[in-house]
Structures are given as structure tokens and as C-alpha cells.
Amino acid sequence: MQNRVLLIEDDDELRMLLARYLTSQGFQVREAANGRDGLALATGQDCDIVVLDIMLPDINGLDVLRELRSRAHLPVILLTARGEETDRIVGFEVGADDYIPKPCNPRELVARLQALLRRIAWDQQTGVEAGRCYGDLRVEPGQRRIYQNDQPLDLTGTEYEVLQVLLAHAGGVVRKTDLMQWALGRRLEAHDRTLDMHISNLRKKLGNEPSPRIETVRGLGYSYRVPES
Structure with a gap:
């Protein structure tokens, strides 16, 4: 097709x-x-x-x-x-x-x-299982939706990809080069702020209370911190 x-x-x-x-x-x-x-x-x-x-x-x-x-x-x-x-x-x-x-x-x-x-x-290859919860987030790959407290987050397609990769590695660090390749499908180039912009938008949509969910690990990449219940 x-x-x-x-x-x-x-x-x-x-x-x-x-x-x-x-x-x-x-x-x-x-x-x-x-x-x-x-x-x-x-x-x-x-x-x-x-x-x-x-x-x-x-x-x-x-x-x-x-x-x-x-x-x-x-x-x-x-x-x-x-x-x-x-x-x-x-x-x-x-x-x-x-x-x-x-x-x-x-x-x-x-x-x-x-x-x-x-x-x-390629959603099924990310390691995120349908219906799996990460604190107040629930992922539904078949719908390409991520829910927060049972309400769908208003994400773009790329924001969805970035977030689900981070969730698949929640608690660990995803290198910027890997996140760029896995979520955006291309290599990270010098002075390319595309990924930073998507992370900034996700932080706003997820909320920053009491602290940002997506943490910057200086010199490496990003880590998703599952909020304590």
C-alpha cells in the first residue's frame, strides 16, 4: 500500500x-x-x-x-x-x-x-507494552496514545516516539545520539536542537511538579524518572 x-x-x-x-x-x-x-x-x-x-x-x-x-x-x-x-x-x-x-x-x-x-x-519494537503503567502514565501503542491519569496527553507523533523510548528505559539513561536515532530516525548533528525542543515541550505537557520527569544527564542524555506514588 x-x-x-x-x-x-x-x-x-x-x-x-x-x-x-x-x-x-x-x-x-x-x-x-x-x-x-x-x-x-x-x-x-x-x-x-x-x-x-x-x-x-x-x-x-x-x-x-x-x-x-x-x-x-x-x-x-x-x-x-x-x-x-x-x-x-x-x-x-x-x-x-x-x-x-x-x-x-x-x-x-x-x-x-x-x-x-x-x-x-515500529511501535511494537520499542519495548513498551500495551497498557503498561509508569506511575500516572499509561501507554497504548495500538492507539499511539499515552494517558496521564487516564486523560490522553496531547502529543505530536514525534513527542510520542521520544516519550515512549524514554519510558521503555525508565530509570536509566538514554544517550542523546540513541534517542535521536530511535525516536527521530536520524543521526544527531552538531548544533541540531530538534531533540532539545521536543524534550522541552514534553516537560511542559507532563508538568514539572515537584520536579521535571525528564532529567538531563549532563554529557550523556536524558532519563525518565517515574514519580513516586
Whole structure:
């Protein structure tokens, strides 16, 4: 079965280039040249994953992402202007799973898409058992949901992956290089703050009382501390 990609990009030349390449790599591609059409397609269950440009003519891509997150939990990769770190940070805060700076290399986009889709398909290999509890958290891999006090946490796909890897190694230390590979599907590069942003968002969503659940182990990585009951 072909993976269905929704490509929301107003640059006609770039959109057609990426669409042709994705199609040649076995993806089924739907296209939208503006935010409103993209939202309609995304919420109509016509795709498995979304590639979203931040700069759109009608609705800012970040606003499209906010609206999409209020309706669905589709994985989203942002296309951002090179060097615009603020857009990337806000994008992760709103709910993006990954980003690629423009101009976009089609081969890199395919690699990111495949990595994200693999992570979604490989939940059963993480070591987290369905229904297992970690203090007030309960993991349901079949639903791709993590519950806190029986209420579903509002997590992006990548935040879910990061958290379940940490839970699978609760009490131990997961090296940043391993967490980047296992949860985001790529190597940790110098000055790449993607993982740090996801950890920051998870800490906010999990709450910091009486202390952060996800602890930074300086020089190594991160450790999930199960709260005492």
C-alpha cells in the first residue's frame, strides 16, 4: 500500500518538483497551493503525512498547523526558510514532528518521510507494552496514545516516539545520539536542537511538579524518572 503524502506548498515549481520525485519513490501525492485547500484535504482523511510550507499566501503555515492539530494527529514535516530558527522553535511548540530548511533537497525529504513513517510502524519494537503503567502514565501503542491519569496527553507523533523510548528505559539513561536515532530516525548533528525542543515541550505537557520527569544527564542524555506514588 502506498503512503499518502499531502504537499502544501504555494511555489508551483517547487511543489511540482517535489511531487514528481515523491511519486517516483512510491508515494501517492496530493497537492495544495494554499492553507485552506491543504486543511480541507488533511482533515478529509486523504493523507497519512503532511509536508507543510510555513510561508503560504492565504494562511500562515503555523496557523495551518495549529488548526490541523486541533482536528487531527497527522505527522507533519515543516518546510522552513533556511536560518529561521524562530519559525522552527514555534513550529515544534505548535506540534510539528520535523522540519527541513529550504531550498529542499528531494532526497532528504524522502529520507525524512520514510524515517517518520518507520517510527510510526515500529511501535511494537520499542519495548513498551500495551497498557503498561509508569506511575500516572499509561501507554497504548495500538492507539499511539499515552494517558496521564487516564486523560490522553496531547502529543505530536514525534513527542510520542521520544516519550515512549524514554519510558521503555525508565530509570536509566538514554544517550542523546540513541534517542535521536530511535525516536527521530536520524543521526544527531552538531548544533541540531530538534531533540532539545521536543524534550522541552514534553516537560511542559507532563508538568514539572515537584520536579521535571525528564532529567538531563549532563554529557550523556536524558532519563525518565517515574514519580513516586
